[in-house]
Amino acid sequence: MTHADARRRTGTTTRRPRQALLHTLTDRHLEAYLVSGAALVVGALNLLNVTSPEVVAAATLAVLGVITFDLLTSRRRMRRIESSLRTVVGSLRAEAPDSVDRLLAVAVPGAAVGLTGARDVRLVGVTLNRTIRNHLDELRQQLAMGATVRVALIDPVGPAADEAARRNGLETSGGGEIFRHRIRPTIDLLDYLAAQNTGTGRLEVRLLRFVPAFGMMLVDPEDPTGQIVIDIYSHRPDGHEATITLRADRDPLWHRHFVREFDRIWAGGQTRHERKLT
Template identity: 70%
Template structure:
């Protein structure tokens, strides 16, 4: 096709040729060449135009080219995957993710405590935790585990403080003192039932801990720590976040040290142990 001034412009056929050339760049051109060579070699073998040795050698050469093309294609794919992963990481907003998957409202399951050798509990009254985990705690003590429990002292100022935090009146301290006493009774029951080499220790706190904790083998690589975030005037749901020693080593060490500080500040109750 030519313009009026005689200068030839690329027509429709040349545009198609350019588009075809773009499609045949890189891996596609190699694929067409290999396929064509394979067809020619196959035709020569069927027509007995050349000797079988030549056909076999050509077939091996074609297979080698195909293998090389597959390897280079995989390398290119890995490079593309690496680039896309870097782009995705760069586009991911920092600190904008939801914490909903990290926070739950579930109490620790018995399966988490089963098989543990080191169990540490911190809470206000721990009435629900001790009551629901009584059987597994008894089993772990029989198997030789160490269980340490820290909860508020019913005879100190902690019950009044807990009452104030829950919005109760001046007599609310008696409510918490009565709530913690059954937990202490259950701990005495556990000590009396212990038949193995386990050890049960209790510390009574003159203050209300800032959060509850369930530490399960926290010094081991497979340890777990559940943190209960207490609410002001709770409505029945307490947020819980679970840490794993292999995944969250920094914060696991932090809360292990926090447990040690709480434990050191408590008043030692009667050592509830059985040899």
């Protein structure tokens, strides 16, 4: 079943109890108007002496009978209304969006979508140590096949490493050096990729003098089937980082938003490598 079919089925299911509730309330109002109108007519006939007392008495008894019958059936009607309301509420809950717990997952450092066949790969992060190491072979293969790879990570020289240390609770002296030590292997691996002499791809690396608010891996983001994996950084991380995957066809609004975020981050970086591999 497609998403459109599911939506149509849910919409039909929701409309039916709503229509039943509307019909029940409408019937209830109509009977009330009829009984009230009949009572007014009988009262007017009695006051105006238009007909005999026997006819008025019979009409009064008839109206009282209708009222009695209505009172006897009111409990059943209330149960029908209550059932219809519960069905409507249940349908509305079924139409509600999924819990964010289903949308977010626990981030696994270095893990992301596959890069096989990718023509445009963009990476943003603090050190990207495990990400580059885990995807090194894929990146080399895609560069050999003509892909463009753009990488942005913090500059080991400058204030960004010290800020990253503070965010991770390493305010003591030497905290920034820990992050500089983590970044150096990443830069060595990127230098290795840039030094390759096969393929027609393009590798671009920029160093950031600020700490990005989140990590990202964008795979063919300009294509209709593009994907973005976003790692949401925590202040003083406790080992449970959140990640979410956006797809261009499923999440067009936020997918475009984070593509523009990459462009803004990229514009704020300093070029280290920007060369076409030959």
